[in-house]
Amino acid sequence: MMRRIGVWGIGFCLAAFLSPLFGSDSGTTGANFLKIGVGARGLAMGEAYSAKGKGVEALYWNPANLVDMGRPELMISHNPMVENTSLNQLALAFHRGKFGVGLGMSLISHGTIKRFDGGGNRIGSFDASDQFGVVGFAYGGEGFRLGLAGKWFKSEIAGISADGMAGDVGMSFLSPLSSRIRHAFVARNFGSSVSFINQEDDLPLTFLFGNAVSIGTGFSFTLDVGSIKGPGAVVASGIEWKPLNKGSDHLAFRGGYNTRRNEAEKLSGASLGMGLTFFETSIDYAWVPFGELGDSHSVTLLWHIPHWSFRIRDQLENRKRLTPKMRESKTSTKKTPPRSPFEGLSxxxxxxxxxxxxxxxxxxxxxxxxxxxxxxxxxxxxxxxxxxxxxxxxxxxxxxxxxxxx
Structure with a gap:
C-alpha cells in the first residue's frame, strides 16, 4: 500500500509542477499531429483517458494499460477533421499473462492546399501528409502496470519531408482508497527535436496525471490534469453512462470537456459520443467541435478477436508441455467393438x-x-x-x- 501511495504522490507532483514549466512555450513545437487523440471513445470523453483507456486503445493514451484486455483486439478508426484533414488508423494488440504488446499505423492527410504568391495570386497547389507508427509493451497485473511505447513519424509538405522518433512511458495503478479508483501517470512524445527545412522545433512533450472512478456497473468518471509543451496547462474530464449493460453487450453515452480546445469558443472544449458493443464488436462515435473551424466526427470499429483464432497455437503449446506418456494417453482412443454380423436381420x-x-x-x-x-x-x-x-x-x-x- 505504501508503494502505491508513493507512486500516486510522485505522479501528482510531477503533473502539478511541470505545468507552469511548459505553459509559456506556446507555438514552439513541431510534429503537432502527435497530440491528436486516437479512438472515438477517448475523444468523446474529452481525452481524459490516460487511466480509463485499455487494450489496443491504450497504445495511444497510456501503454501501461495494454495488458488490460480479455482477448486480442483489432481497431480501425476514421476521423475526418477540420479543413480537409483526416486521420485513418489501424492497430492490433494482444497479451499473454502479465505481458501486453501492441502495434499500430496512422496516416493523416491534409488534402490539397492552395499556393499563393506575395501579391495574393494563386500559383498552384501542393499536398501535405503525416504518418507515424507505434509499438508498445506493457507488464503488470490489476494492481500495478508499467508500459513503454516507441514512435516513428514522418511529415511531408510539397515534396519536402522530415522524420523523427519519439517515445511514451506510463504507469497505471489502483488507488489505495478503493479498487474502483484507478490512477495513471503518463509522459508522451519525449525525444529529440524535429527539423523541417531551416526550422527546428521541440516535440509536444506531454505530462498527465489521470484518474478514473467507476460507480456500479453503469457510470464512470475520468479526470486528467497536466501540461502540454505549447498549449501549457490542461485539464480534461469525461463521463460514461451505460443504460444497457448485459454481459459483453452494452450501449454507452459519453461526454467530456478539454480546456486545450476552448480558446476560440467555450463550446469548442466540449465533446459528445456514444458506443454500441455486440457480438464481440464495438462501434464508437465521437463529435468534437473546433469553433469556427468546424466539427470533427470520429468513428472507431474495435473487434475482440475470438479465442478460436488462436486455438491452433494454444494446442501446440499445450502439446509441448505433455510428456510422451501423457501425449500417448491423450491421443489414444477407445477401441470400438466389432460390427455385429446380425445387423440387418429382423x-x-x-x-x-x-x-x-x-x-x-x-x-x-x-x-x-x-x-x-x-x-x-x-x-x-x-x-x-x-x-x-x-x-x-x-x-x-x-x-x-x-x-x-x-
Whole structure:
C-alpha cells in the first residue's frame, strides 16, 4: 500500500509542477499531429483517458494499460477533421499473462492546399501528409502496470519531408482508497527535436496525471490534469453512462470537456459520443467541435478477436508441455467393438441351455430360403448361409455354445 501511495504522490507532483514549466512555450513545437487523440471513445470523453483507456486503445493514451484486455483486439478508426484533414488508423494488440504488446499505423492527410504568391495570386497547389507508427509493451497485473511505447513519424509538405522518433512511458495503478479508483501517470512524445527545412522545433512533450472512478456497473468518471509543451496547462474530464449493460453487450453515452480546445469558443472544449458493443464488436462515435473551424466526427470499429483464432497455437503449446506418456494417453482412443454380423436381420433371441450355457440365435424373414438351422434343446433358429461364417466367428470370439449345426 505504501508503494502505491508513493507512486500516486510522485505522479501528482510531477503533473502539478511541470505545468507552469511548459505553459509559456506556446507555438514552439513541431510534429503537432502527435497530440491528436486516437479512438472515438477517448475523444468523446474529452481525452481524459490516460487511466480509463485499455487494450489496443491504450497504445495511444497510456501503454501501461495494454495488458488490460480479455482477448486480442483489432481497431480501425476514421476521423475526418477540420479543413480537409483526416486521420485513418489501424492497430492490433494482444497479451499473454502479465505481458501486453501492441502495434499500430496512422496516416493523416491534409488534402490539397492552395499556393499563393506575395501579391495574393494563386500559383498552384501542393499536398501535405503525416504518418507515424507505434509499438508498445506493457507488464503488470490489476494492481500495478508499467508500459513503454516507441514512435516513428514522418511529415511531408510539397515534396519536402522530415522524420523523427519519439517515445511514451506510463504507469497505471489502483488507488489505495478503493479498487474502483484507478490512477495513471503518463509522459508522451519525449525525444529529440524535429527539423523541417531551416526550422527546428521541440516535440509536444506531454505530462498527465489521470484518474478514473467507476460507480456500479453503469457510470464512470475520468479526470486528467497536466501540461502540454505549447498549449501549457490542461485539464480534461469525461463521463460514461451505460443504460444497457448485459454481459459483453452494452450501449454507452459519453461526454467530456478539454480546456486545450476552448480558446476560440467555450463550446469548442466540449465533446459528445456514444458506443454500441455486440457480438464481440464495438462501434464508437465521437463529435468534437473546433469553433469556427468546424466539427470533427470520429468513428472507431474495435473487434475482440475470438479465442478460436488462436486455438491452433494454444494446442501446440499445450502439446509441448505433455510428456510422451501423457501425449500417448491423450491421443489414444477407445477401441470400438466389432460390427455385429446380425445387423440387418429382423431380430434376435437369446436361448439358455439346460446346462447353463447360452446361445445367440437369429430370427430371419420367413420368405428367406438359403438358411442354416441351429438346433438346440430349446428349439431351432435359422441363419442365412451368407452370414453363417461371420456368425460362427462372432460367437466363437464370445465363447458361446451353438449346439448342433445341420
Amino acid at each position: 431380430g434376435a433371441v437369446l436361448i439358455t441351455l439346460r446346462d447353463g450355457q447360452r446361445v445367440l440365435g437369429i430370427v430371419v424373414p420367413s420368405d428367406q430360403k438359403d438358411v442354416i438351422i441351429i438346433e438346440t434343446d430349446e428349439g431351432k433358429v435359422k441363419i442365412p448361409k451368407t452370414r453363417i461364417s461371420k456368425v460362427k466367428r462372432y460367437i466363437e470370439r464370445r465363447k458361446h455354445n451353438l449346439g448342433t449345426l445341420k
